[in-house]
Amino acid sequence: MSKDSNTVYIGQKPTMNYVLAVLTHINTKNAKEVTIKARGQAISAAVDVAEIVNKRFMKELGVSNISIGTEEMPPREGENKYRKVSTIEITMTKQ
Amino acid sequence: MSKDSNTVYIGQKPTMNYVLAVLTHINTKNAKEVTIKARGQAISAAVDVAEIVNKRFMKELGVSNISIGTEEMPPREGENKYRKVSTIEITMTKQ
Numbered sequence: 502m503s504k505d506s507n508t509v510y511i512g513q514k515p516t517m518n519y520v521l522a523v524l525t526h527i528n529t530k531n532a533k534e535v536t537i538k539a540r541g542q543a544i545s546a547a548v549d550v551a552e553i554v555n556k557r558f559m560k561e562l563g564v565s566n567i568s569i570g571t572e573e574m575p576p577r578e579g580e581n582k583y584r585k586v587s588t589i590e591i592t593m594t595k596q
Numbered sequence: 597m598s599k600d601s602n603t604v605y606i607g608q609k610p611t612m613n614y615v616l617a618v619l620t621h622i623n624t625k626n627a628k629e630v631t632i633k634a635r636g637q638a639i640s641a642a643v644d645v646a647e648i649v650n651k652r653f654m655k656e657l658g659v660s661n662i663s664i665g666t667e668e669m670p671p672r673e674g675e676n677k678y679r680k681v682s683t684i685e686i687t688m689t690k691q
Contacts, residue, residue, distance in 0.1 A: 544640040548682040552666045556680075567662040569686070571647045587643040591664070 507532055511539035511547045519550045524558055527595065534565075537591040540572065544589045551591045565594035602627055606634035606642045614645045619653055622690065629660075632686040635667065639684045646686045660689040 509522045519537070526535050539547035551564055568590050573583045604617045614632070621630050634642035646659055663685050668678045 542637075542640050544643050545637050545682065548639050548664050548684060551664060552680075552682045556666055564664060567664065569643050569646060569659060569662065571651055585647075587640065587647045589643055 506530075507534060508536045508538055509550075511537060511543045511550060513543070516546055516549050516553065519546070520553050520558065523550060523554050523562075523593070527559065527562060533595045535562075535593050537593065538588065540574075540588050541586045544587060547589055547591055551593060554593065561596050562593050563596060564591060566590075566592040601625075602629060603631045603633055604645075606632060606638045606645060608638070611641055611644050611648065614641070615648050615653065618645060618649050618657075618688070622654065622657060628690045630657075630688050632688065633683065635669075635683050636681045639682060642684050642686055646688060649688065656691050657688050658691060659686060661685075661687040 507526070509519055509526065511519055523535055523537065526532055537547050537550055555563055570588045570590075572586050572588050574586050576582055576584065602621070604614055604621065606614055618630055618632065621627055632642050632645055649657055650659065665683045665685075666680050667683050669681050671677055671679065
């Protein structure tokens with residue numbers, strides 16, 4: 502996943518933190534588009550964020566594209582195999 | 597989520613059970629398409645299933661559509677509020 506300024510990365514913080522990040526992004530940077538990215542278990546939270554933003558806060562910010570993929574992650578401590586982890590990218594665009 | 601025979605619902609079983617379900621579906625029913633559906637925490641597993649099927653077992657079965665949504669679920673025991681739960685539908689089509 503490449504870093505860029507139009508992207509919100511989902512981690513382990515409470516869902517509402519990321520909802521706020523998306524809304525702030527659209528409101529302060531005057532962006533027309535924001536991409537939500539997540540890996541592994543955080544994928545469910547990424548979908549929650551997109552749904553909460555669209556249904557509860559900003560109906561004009563709709564999902565325009567969703568793509569999924571696989572990434573290789575370095576082995577965990579004590580293991581020696583690269584792990585495959587699923588990813589999701591949800592693009593939301595202002596209408 | 598409506599029940600239909602071209603659908604694999606993701607629950608809490610091991611991921612490989614669902615991978616097998618998708619492959620069996622395509623191979624035995626001679627279907628050209630299968631839809632993977634999941635709710636809440638199982639959404640991450642649904643993405644894993646789609647990725648494993650496509651990358652490891654059946655390269656010709658690609659993701660043709662992904663949609664997300666929200667469903668209302670009945671309150672848990674001891675609670676009295678309906679809960680909103682995110683959903684995902686991943687459609688895979690044989691090329």
